[in-house]
Amino acid sequence: MSDSRRVTLQPGDTIGILGGGQLGRMLALAAARLGLKCQVFSPDPDSPAFDVVQNATCAEYADVEALELFAADVDVVTYEFENVPAATAMVLAARRPVLPNHRILETVQDRLVEKNFITGLGIGTAAYTDVASAEALREAIEIIGLPAVIKTRRFGYDGKGQAIIREGDDPSQVWDDLGTKAAILEAFVAFEREISVIVARSADGGVECFDVTENEHRDHILKYSRVPAAIPDTLAAQARDIAQKIAIALDYVGVLAVEMFVVPGAGGPTLLVNEIAPRVHNSGHWTLDGASISQFEQHIRAVAGWPLGKPVRHGSAVMTNLIGDDILDYGKWLTVPGAAVHIYGKGAPRPGRKMGHVTEIKHVTEVKGRG
Amino acid sequence: MSDSRRVTLQPGDTIGILGGGQLGRMLALAAARLGLKCQVFSPDPDSPAFDVVQNATCAEYADVEALELFAADVDVVTYEFENVPAATAMVLAARRPVLPNHRILETVQDRLVEKNFITGLGIGTAAYTDVASAEALREAIEIIGLPAVIKTRRFGYDGKGQAIIREGDDPSQVWDDLGTKAAILEAFVAFEREISVIVARSADGGVECFDVTENEHRDHILKYSRVPAAIPDTLAAQARDIAQKIAIALDYVGVLAVEMFVVPGAGGPTLLVNEIAPRVHNSGHWTLDGASISQFEQHIRAVAGWPLGKPVRHGSAVMTNLIGDDILDYGKWLTVPGAAVHIYGKGAPRPGRKMGHVTEIKHVTEVKGRG
DSSP states (O other), X not given: OOOXXXXXXXXXXXXXXXXXXXXXXXHHHHXXXXXXXXXXXXXXXXXXXXXXXXXXXXXXTTOHHHHHHHHHHOSEXXXXXXXXXXXXXXXXXXXXXXXXXXXXXXXXXXXXXXXXXXXXXXXXXXXXXXXXXXXXXXXXXXXXXXXXXXXXXXXXXXXXXXXXXXXXXXXXXXXXXXXXXXXXEXXXXXXXXXXXXXXXXXXXXXXXXXXXXXXXXXXXXXXEEEESOSSOHHHHHHHHHHHHHHHHHTTOOEEEEEEEEEEOOTTSOEEEEEEEESSOOGGGTTHHHHBSSOHHXXXXXXXXXXXXXXOXXXXXXXXXXXXXXXXXGXXXXXXXXXEEEEEOOOSSOOTTOEEEEEEEEEOSSOXXXXX | OOOSOOOXXXXXXXXXXXXXXXXXXXXXXXXXXXXXXXXXXXXXXXXXXXXXXXXXXXXOTTOHHHHHHHHHHOSEEEESOTTOOHHHHHHHHTTSOBSSOTHHHHHHTSHHHHHHHHHHTTOOXXXXXXXXXXXXXXXXXXXXXXXXXXXXXXSOOTTTTEEEEOTTOOHHHHHHHHTOSOEEEEEOOOOSEEEEEEEEEOTTSOEEEOOOEEEEEETTEEXXXXXXXXXXXXXXXXXXXXXXXXXXXXXXOEEEEEEEEEEOOTTSOEEEEEEEESSOOGGGTTHHHHBSSOHHHHHHHHHTTOOOOXXXXXXXXXXXXXXXXXXXXXXXXXXXXXXXXXXXXXXXXXXXXXXXXXXXXXXXXXXXSOO
C-alpha cells in the first residue's frame, strides 16, 4: 500500500485540505504555527475553514476541473472526513500525493470491510454480520441475538444511519426505515465505558500515541472527553497497541482515531474496537490545550513528511463539546479560570451541530502563581 | 482618554489588524480560536499574516481610500506595532473604534513623552534628558555622566536608532552619526537582569498580568525569555503593580508589555522601567504554549469587548527566538520532546530577522505518561 512518491514539505509550502469544517479549520491553524500554508476545498461557501486560509476552492467534490486546479496549487493533499468520494480521491491522487493514502478510504468507508479488516488483525469487535435484505436481517438476528444494532455499511456518523433493534421490533419495518440495501447487524455491547486512542504515524514509520481518552456520548454525539481514561495501565497499553497495530497495517500516514469499548469480563475488562476514523477526531481536541503538541499538528507534520513530535501532557483534561445552543454560553466559559474556549466560526446553532468546545486542564500538582 | 464608543463583538465579527508581521499573524490565529474573523492591512504583499486570513488589504498606510474601505469591512481596529502613523490612526478612528485608543500612540511613539509619562506616575526610569543638538548632547553628558545611551525619540526598535556613548567618544560625531534632530540621553543602567510584564486590560477595566518573564538579549534582539523570572516574589509583585498602574493610567484596552531593569542596590534590587510596548510582545510568546490562554487571545478578547481569561501557567517555560539562520535548525527542534515549534512563514532568513520561536515547558511535577 505504500505510496512511492514520498513528500517532504518546506516552510511556505502548501497543504491542500478536502473539507472545510472545524477539523479542516483546526488543521489549517496547526499548519500555520509551522509556517505551512493551506488551501481548503469545500462545496460550502460558509465553510469555517475558509476563514483561516488565504486561498480556498469552493466547488463540488465531483468538479474535476476545480480538483485539477486545486491539485496544481498544492504540494500534498489531505482530508478532514472519511467520506471523500472515491472519484475525487482518484483525480487528486493522480496529480499529487494524497495522505493518508486514499486507498485506506475503501477500508473505512464501508463498515463491513472495516470490521473484516479489524478482525483479520486478530483484534476483537462486537459480533457482526452482513445484511442485505429484510429476510437476511431476520436470519442475522437469529445468529447475533437481541438487542442488536443495525448500521448502514456506508456514510454513517454521529448515530445517523443506525438503529437499535429490540425484542418485539419488526425486522421488516426496521429494514424499510433504514432505507438501504447494504447494512451490518452488530451485537449490542454492554460496555463499561467508551475510550479512544489518537495515534499518529509518520511517513518513515514513526508512531506516537496520545494518552487514552475516555468518551461520553449524548444522543450519539460526543459530549465529554476525559484524559487520562479511568482504566488500568495494562488496559491502556493494550489500547495503544491496538491503535498502533491498525495504523501499521494500513501503512497509515497521518492521524488516526480508534474508538473502543471497555467490556467487563470475569478475567478483567477487555477491549473491542468500535470504529476507525482515518482523520483527526473530536476525542483528540483536548490535545490543543492539554499537550505540548496537538493531534492537528501531528497530522500536519505527518503529511508534510516531517518527524512527529513527542507530545508532553500538561495534566488531566476534560473536553466539553458545545453542541447546538450550548454555544450561547460562550460568555460564561470565557470567565472560567484555566478554561480554553474554541468557537468554530459556524453560523446559527442548530440542534446537534458542533459549534465549539472547551478544554479544562488540571495540573497534577497545581503550579504556583498564575499564567 | 476613554473612548465612548464601546464595542462588543459577536462570534463571526471581524477585527481589523494593522500590520502583517508575526504578531499580526499570531493575533489572527488567536482570534480564529474564538470564532472571530480578522482582516489584515499591510503594505507588504509578502506579509506573514496574510496567509491566515481570508481577507487582506495590501496598501500603503497613507492610502486613505484603502483605509476607508478597510474600516468599512471591519468592526474594530487594532495594531501589531506602535509606529502606526498618526494620520492612519486618525482616518480609521473617525470610522471605527481603534483599540488600544490611538491617542496612546502619541505617548509611546516618542521616548521623551513616554519617559515623562512614566516618571509622572512616580515610577522609576534611568536618568534621562532631552537632546536636540550636538551642543545639547555635550551639556546632557555633563548631567547624566558616561557611559550613557543616546536614542532617537522616534521609530527605534531592536537596538536601531540608538548608540552607547563612552568616555573619549566625540559627542559631535555621535550626534552626526545618529542623524536625528530629536533624541534623549539616558544614563547607562548596570542592571542585574531584564524582565518584562505582559498585562491585559479589558474595556470594563479588568486587569490580568501574566507571570513576570526574564529576558536575555543578543545584539539588542531578544534571544531567550524564561518564566518565572528568578527574582524575589515581592519584586515580582512590584513589577506587576507597575505594569498595572501604567495600563490604568493609559486607560488601556488590550495587551501591553512593560520592559524593566532589575538594578542591584544596598536595600535589595529595585526596578526601573525601560520601555512600554503598546501591543503583544515577543517576551510573551511563551504564553502560547505555557499557559491556558495566550497574550494574543487576551488582546483579542480585550479589543472584542469580551472578558479577559484567567490564564493558568502549565509550568516553567523557556522561549528561544529563532533569528536569521537559526530557523534552518527547525528540523532539529521538531524532535525535541515537549518543544513547541513556531515558524512565522517569512521568506528567506536575513541576519537579525525573527523567523520563529520555540517554547519548552517544564512541569513543576512531571506528569506521568506522555501527551
